[in-house]
Amino acid sequence: MSKQVPTLDERPPDVGELTPPDRTLMGPGPSDVHPRVLRAMSTPLVGHLDPSFVEIMDEVQELLRYAFRTDNRWTIPVSGTGSASMEAAIGNLVEPGDTMLVPTNGYFGGRMRSMAERAGGDVVEVDAPWGEPLDPVDVERAFDEHQPDVFGFVHAETSTGVRQPDVSELTDIAHAHDAYVIADCVTSLGGVEMRVDEWGVDVAYSAPQKCLSCPPGASPLTLNDRAMEKVLSREERARSWYLDLSLLEGYWGDERAYHHTAPITNVYALREALRLVAEEGIEDRWDRHRAVAGELKAGLRDLGLEMNAAEECWLPSLNAVRVPDGVDDAAVIDRLLDEYDLEIASGLGDLEGEIWRIGCMGRSARRENVEYLLAALADALAEQGYEA
Amino acid sequence: MSKQVPTLDERPPDVGELTPPDRTLMGPGPSDVHPRVLRAMSTPLVGHLDPSFVEIMDEVQELLRYAFRTDNRWTIPVSGTGSASMEAAIGNLVEPGDTMLVPTNGYFGGRMRSMAERAGGDVVEVDAPWGEPLDPVDVERAFDEHQPDVFGFVHAETSTGVRQPDVSELTDIAHAHDAYVIADCVTSLGGVEMRVDEWGVDVAYSAPQKCLSCPPGASPLTLNDRAMEKVLSREERARSWYLDLSLLEGYWGDERAYHHTAPITNVYALREALRLVAEEGIEDRWDRHRAVAGELKAGLRDLGLEMNAAEECWLPSLNAVRVPDGVDDAAVIDRLLDEYDLEIASGLGDLEGEIWRIGCMGRSARRENVEYLLAALADALAEQGYEA
Numbered sequence: 001m002s003k004q005v006p007t008l009d010e011r012p013p014d015v016g017e018l019t020p021p022d023r024t025l026m027g028p029g030p031s032d033v034h035p036r037v038l039r040a041m042s043t044p045l046v047g048h049l050d051p052s053f054v055e056i057m058d059e060v061q062e063l064l065r066y067a068f069r070t071d072n073r074w075t076i077p078v079s080g081t082g083s084a085s086m087e088a089a090i091g092n093l094v095e096p097g098d099t100m101l102v103p104t105n106g107y108f109g110g111r112m113r114s115m116a117e118r119a120g121g122d123v124v125e126v127d128a129p130w131g132e133p134l135d136p137v138d139v140e141r142a143f144d145e146h147q148p149d150v151f152g153f154v155h156a157e158t159s160t161g162v163r164q165p166d167v168s169e170l171t172d173i174a175h176a177h178d179a180y181v182i183a184d185c186v187t188s189l190g191g192v193e194m195r196v197d198e199w200g201v202d203v204a205y206s207a208p209q210k211c212l213s214c215p216p217g218a219s220p221l222t223l224n225d226r227a228m229e230k231v232l233s234r235e236e237r238a239r240s241w242y243l244d245l246s247l248l249e250g251y252w253g254d255e256r257a258y259h260h261t262a263p264i265t266n267v268y269a270l271r272e273a274l275r276l277v278a279e280e281g282i283e284d285r286w287d288r289h290r291a292v293a294g295e296l297k298a299g300l301r302d303l304g305l306e307m308n309a310a311e312e313c314w315l316p317s318l319n320a321v322r323v324p325d326g327v328d329d330a331a332v333i334d335r336l337l338d339e340y341d342l343e344i345a346s347g348l349g350d351l352e353g354e355i356w357r358i359g360c361m362g363r364s365a366r367r368e369n370v371e372y373l374l375a376a377l378a379d380a381l382a383e384q385g386y387e388a
Numbered sequence: 389m390s391k392q393v394p395t396l397d398e399r400p401p402d403v404g405e406l407t408p409p410d411r412t413l414m415g416p417g418p419s420d421v422h423p424r425v426l427r428a429m430s431t432p433l434v435g436h437l438d439p440s441f442v443e444i445m446d447e448v449q450e451l452l453r454y455a456f457r458t459d460n461r462w463t464i465p466v467s468g469t470g471s472a473s474m475e476a477a478i479g480n481l482v483e484p485g486d487t488m489l490v491p492t493n494g495y496f497g498g499r500m501r502s503m504a505e506r507a508g509g510d511v512v513e514v515d516a517p518w519g520e521p522l523d524p525v526d527v528e529r530a531f532d533e534h535q536p537d538v539f540g541f542v543h544a545e546t547s548t549g550v551r552q553p554d555v556s557e558l559t560d561i562a563h564a565h566d567a568y569v570i571a572d573c574v575t576s577l578g579g580v581e582m583r584v585d586e587w588g589v590d591v592a593y594s595a596p597q598k599c600l601s602c603p604p605g606a607s608p609l610t611l612n613d614r615a616m617e618k619v620l621s622r623e624e625r626a627r628s629w630y631l632d633l634s635l636l637e638g639y640w641g642d643e644r645a646y647h648h649t650a651p652i653t654n655v656y657a658l659r660e661a662l663r664l665v666a667e668e669g670i671e672d673r674w675d676r677h678r679a680v681a682g683e684l685k686a687g688l689r690d691l692g693l694e695m696n697a698a699e700e701c702w703l704p705s706l707n708a709v710r711v712p713d714g715v716d717d718a719a720v721i722d723r724l725l726d727e728y729d730l731e732i733a734s735g736l737g738d739l740e741g742e743i744w745r746i747g748c749m750g751r752s753a754r755r756e757n758v759e760y761l762l763a764a765l766a767d768a769l770a771e772q773g774y775e776a
Contacts, residue, residue, distance in 0.1 A: 015447045199729060
């Protein structure tokens with residue numbers, strides 16, 4: 001076989017200074033990052049096995065437990081973005097031959113399906129329309145019909161702005177059927193009430209760039225002992241070496257043995273972001289998100305806009321707003337970005353073109369951001385000829 | 389099933405300011421990070437689909453191609469630490485039923501084995517002792533015997549301080565057998581000569597915290613078209629959703645479609661670290677590593693110490709030094725850390741207790757670091773009663 005002929009331009013690329021625009025982030029994440037967290041990221045590194053880093057790991061674990069409202073020993077940041085902690089949860093819990101029950105009421109249920117299938121699992125579904133929560137009656141029926149081993153649900157659906165109420169009801173059903181519950185808390189952790197232990201959630205994962213307002217790269221995961229026992233007694237190893245929790249246990253557990261090089265700076269950042277959570281107090285933080293997002297919601301209504309989700313499943317951290325008839329959703333998004341340096345997002349999947357997604361997370365859940373967004377949105381709508 | 393009883397301490401953890409010690413990093417990575425890279429990490433974020441971020445992605449890809457000495461279109465940072473780019477390479481190239489040939493001459497060949505097995509591959513080995521490179525004769529023999537589909541080798545073995553010479557010889561053998569070559573360049577990219585295109589490497593992966601002197605979290609990977617065609621024509625999907633290159637292609641390719649949230653800040657940092665590579669010039673950078681590590685090596689010899697690897701496979705970025713008889717390797721490491729805030733590492737696996745591993749990578753490949761290390765090491769050896 002002939003070798004590739006080198007045709008390389010030998011000159012180094014001429015890439016200038018890093019000068020990204022100064023955005024206000026009100027989309028589905030990342031959210032605005034607190035200056036203290038940015039500063040933490042410029043801290044010089046220690047080694048990933050340095051005794052001082054082991055202390056930092058302990059602190060991050062303790063702070064994560066506080067945010068998750070759990071005593072779970074197995075509470076760690078996974079070395080990757082939110083989808084990595086998601087796959088760590090699903091890829092370790094689901095063994096070949098296991099059946100996993102996943103929801104169809106949003107984008108991330110579909111991702112659960114794909115991850116469970118790749119893990120060697122069989123997947124069954126519990127249905128609800130995009131924009132609505134799961135009905136416990138349907139979940140019960142799906143359990144009776146399929147007897148799944150693992151049940152995944154999305155506590156805070158970033159694609160639809162729906163909060164799943166009645167978490168305890170769902171976990172009760174699952175546990176009555178001896179199943180394990182995995183909760184997607186990507187858009188709730190640190191912003192919307194989630195009580196892992198009290199609500200009987202076996203495994204929960206999240207991402208840092210949402211309500212924790214931390215740059216992505218190290219993602220929260222917690223498993224109770226029951227779930228970890230399933231992981232540690234697997235017959236076949238997890239299909240990812242990188243995300244194998246039985247190996248990660250060696251690094252984050254008592255042994256502190258080398259597995260991979262942790263993303264040290266991201267752990268520094270997460271620590272600082274979680275310190276801010278602890279300083280504010282987790283319940284006060286939930287209250288702030290509800291209050292500030294409540295102002296946002298009221299302002300959107302004053303503009304004549306309609307929320308997509310029903311009031312009882314409103315997700316303060318992610319507000320799905322219906323695009324009014326005759327308004328070009330993409331043109332509004334572009335105008336906000338171009339004229340106001342303000343990011344919001346369009347709908348995904350079944351809701352593409354029908355909603356805007358306006359985040360109100362962490363440091364972005366501030367009155368400054370909300371007032372700015374409402375003013376900018378009013379202008380962008382007027383520019384489209386829309387009248388409230 | 390009874391619910392867990394909540395026993396949570398409701399008080400937030402009291403975790404103080406982040407004040408890690410000020411280390412000099414001369415271990416196997418991370419290396420010292422350049423202040424410009426640290427500063428880039430404190431840059432406020434834009435969204436991962438922001439048009440300005442798409443430009444940054446293009447720039448990072450261009451800079452990575454320069455560092456890898458490749459024109460490969462599929463040159464990206466993987467959203468995780470080096471083991472993630474390693475698993476992205478192996479987990480996508482190796483399909484169930486494929487045979488992968490891996491080396492046994494260091495720690496990372498063993499990791500290749502585990503990843504290939506988890507990908508559903510059969511694994512065969514080509515042997516060489518820890519501390520020696522592969523012999524092309526043995527590789528040829530293994531190819532004739534096993535006809536592997538994929539061949540992995542470690543260009544720069546972090547566990548043994550061995551550089552694999554004759555890369556073209558190995559890739560010629562593999563290509564004559566229609567196999568794909570994956571090169572582990574974790575400890576060579578940006579510090580030790582590696583010419584992906586000229587040397588016929590199909591897939592190469594690396595990590596940022598070694599010779600690029602960038603915090604870990606976004607890890608270089610490059611595939612040529614031939615390798616990417618294998619990935620895109622897999623019969624069965626890759627077993628990891630997070631690391632599935634056919635999905636990542638949608639984000640890093642022309643489409644720029646959402647797959648997962650990229651670790652934005654890590655990409656910023658990698659961009660700045662790669663700009664420093666471009667400013668220095670890749671060949672000058674290789675020369676600097678050889679020159680500065682040469683000073684280190686001479687200084688170690690003056691102390692009466694012996695290098696573990698033979699001169700022709702010396703790896704400037706990772707210097708494996710034999711622990712002299714009667715010296716406690718761990719006590720020396722501890723003293724350097726405690727008294728000098730200086731990190732070096734012990735041996736792994738077959739070389740545990742027999743060597744120290746002294747990195748000389750990126751910003752740590754400076755005369756300041758080398759002189760400091762030699763002085764500190766002389767003191768720590770003297771403290772052990774050792775005389776040159």
